[in-house]
Amino acid sequence: MIKETSNKSKGKSPSGDSGADHATLSDIFNQDEPRVNWHDETLWFVRTKRDKAVNTIPEWELLRETASQIKHNVLSNLSAYLEQFEEKAIANGVQVHWAADAKEHNEIVHSILKKHSINRMVKSKSMLTEECHLNDYLSKNGVEVIDTDLGERIVQLADEPPSHIVLPCIHKKKEEIGDLFHIHLGTAAGEADPQVLTEAARQDLRSAFLTRRAALTGVNFAVAETGEIVVCTNEGNADMGVHLADVHIASMGIEKIIPERKHLGFFLRLLTRSATGQPITTYSSHFKKPRPGQEMHIILVDNGRSRQLGREDFRNSLKCIRCGACMNTCPVYRRSGGHSYHYAISGPIGAILAPNLDMKKYADLPFASTLCGSCSNVCPVKIDIHDQLYKWRQVLVKEGHVSPVKAAGMKGMAWMFSFPALFNIAGKSGRWFMKYFPFMVSNKLNPWYKEREMPAPPKESFREWYARREKNNRK
């Protein structure tokens, strides 16, 4: 039987609207170093599985480049593809809705459910509904939602948002999941075997699938040519939900369009190898028409995407196919956890998507990176993620979203570096570094000094040595 399904507000969650920035949340995450090591190793393991998988495909880089170009064509012709998709979907017997923002999306979902007097629904993985805070909205309107992806179900029971777009509960240890299941699903106290816990969830969710009349799914790809949508899962939860329900609602961002069915060949080859190192997900389900007697709805959601499309430097972020590879490879993500990004989509890709929605709230995210560039290299559609992080920094500073203290320091430094004579005098006295490179001061207030020693100042700088040598040569 279904127990408490926890549709409570997510305000208390680690990444709720506490207002804390990435650095602060990372600092908290890093207070438990063994746990950071475990988190890092777990995600690195996924990265190595990805490496192993892609190295079996000699044409891998050609696939990436082609997929990136296909997506570029999509962005350049998106309005026409959307109209084509809508026309085909309607001809397939699907009801198509358009939502300008999260609020409208949530209202559409609710209105469909209301029409059928449905107040309980199953939902498979959809990051878009996380972005729109659909569960909260429906809960407030008396609709119970059960997330059916195991990882999402776990974070739902824990009253937390997912910390990773592909591995929603990757931040949780099996013992913690065991405790949750003991409370909510009645498993034995202390039971932490993944096999046993998964079986318990299977039994529990099976009864949900069998009793819910509506199923909401995300969309991985929507084919303009045919009006069909493709949903990829390993668990089979999207199909279990949809095929047993009277109403299928599919929510998709408008950027999920691909032009032709044959292009799925490229994206399905790239998606799961990048995500988990599997050659393909267990299920790649092509939904084109509702089954007889069933209703199928597709909601096309903008929610800032058309605005991002208009930002030349950032529009490529809309190519994202949500594989999560950039998170698994990101040395910062692995050591700060997904919740430190305080946005539905975490990691490097989240950091270039979020500021489009709210520059002030997410001004910290593009700075949560060393710009190492590994994200761009694993991206299956070759989004220039780290370059966009750099570019967002310039935009955020110009728009005034960076603290005035930092701005003042930077201005002083820029001014200093533009006067060679001053630089020399300051450098000789050794003071300018202390003043303008904040990490160069050895005291307990200096973040550098917390775990790192300062470089030992040498007897003479290079330019002093060079001047001395010149003088000696002249003699």
Added chain:
Amino acid sequence: MRVGLFIPCYVDQFYPNAAIATLQLLEKFGVDVVFPKKQTCCGQPMANSGFSHLSSECDELFVENFSEFDYIVCPSGSCVLHIKDHLHSAKSPDKAKAIRKKVFELVEFLTDILEIKELKAKFPFKVGIHQSCHGQRGLKLSQMSELVAPKFSKPETLLKMVDGLELINLTRVDECCGFGGTFCVAEEAVSSKMGKDRVADHIQNGAEYITGADLSCLMHMEGILKRQKSNVKVIHIAEILNADPNP
């Protein structure tokens, strides 16, 4: 061939030996090297913090200092990448463009321009290479582990010419050390943790020295090593390549 020696500000101040080794090494190979004394900084610390609009004076100064040379060589991949990608000049756009093409990081200058095939140096230690991100992923000093492409490593090619040197293998060949400019203080917790993990990989695999083509990363790891009171040292690759062949 006249080469302008571009020594990043923090190298000048804190790691003069790396700069001296760079100069001497280039001179050993018969290059006419000049250090323009009016140089300051490439402007990267500002730009990476989102203040690229403030670095135009730095840019103009850089153009003034370096446009006369055939090549500009620098023992820091990160600073070179910044110049290559972001140097602009309102006064002399053509000169800036030319500089972007003729600025080289030391290792790539040795392998690609001077085409060094052998050198006389002895360094009888176990050495781990730190692949700095900007040098590796930006300048392509070595192949990136994410790509399905043939492997190569320019620093490794050079280090293999050094007598007595034993290269160690790392568990994660090209993970970032966590320095990241102002990231190292703005995101202290993650930055330190990344540094500790990077150092641990070298230590576990038996390194006595950690070397690389970017002193900012080495400075970061040195800070960690010293705090841990480790015997493992960092050393810029120029100092190894310029090491005494008969110590």
Added chain:
Amino acid sequence: MSSRDKILAAVRASQPQLTELPQVNIPQSFDDLALRFTTVATAIGGKVYEINAIEEIKEIISGQFGEAPRIISSFSELGDIAEIDIQTSDPHALENVDLAILKAELGVAENAALWVPEENTMQRVLPFITQHLALVVSKNSLVPAMHQAYEIIGDRDYGYSAFIAGPSKTADIEQSLVLGAHGPRSMTVFILN
């Protein structure tokens, strides 16, 4: 202005200059497809048998799926062990199916995915709700990679179809792989010579 028109207008105003779709032919090696398929299928948790006739399936599966399992199959040759017709259109009635034995149209060697078009599912939910799934694919329907699969699928019309690769699985708990998440606990593939 409706949201539809607003969104389309905003997209039209924002989209960059039109770029062409790439025309790329991905080279594929045509080595031993059945061997490659079998290797991958096994690696992702499936079992593969080569058979010469559908009837051979009976002996292979005998005893594997418990005593007196409820089996549904679209193969009339299996009429003595399986229901070969689903009497009701209510998908919930399939809740207690132990094994479904269905026909796949295509098998993809690179990832062991099998293309199951709607008409082969008997009911859309069947390949998912069944405790165990077996798919039969003829050896000459194996293709090297997804590109060839979509070439064959072409612009065929269907209401629903799926690629299925291996048993249902999850690794959501600490990356520990568990077979049998919500769908079938096992996947058996019969390659028909």
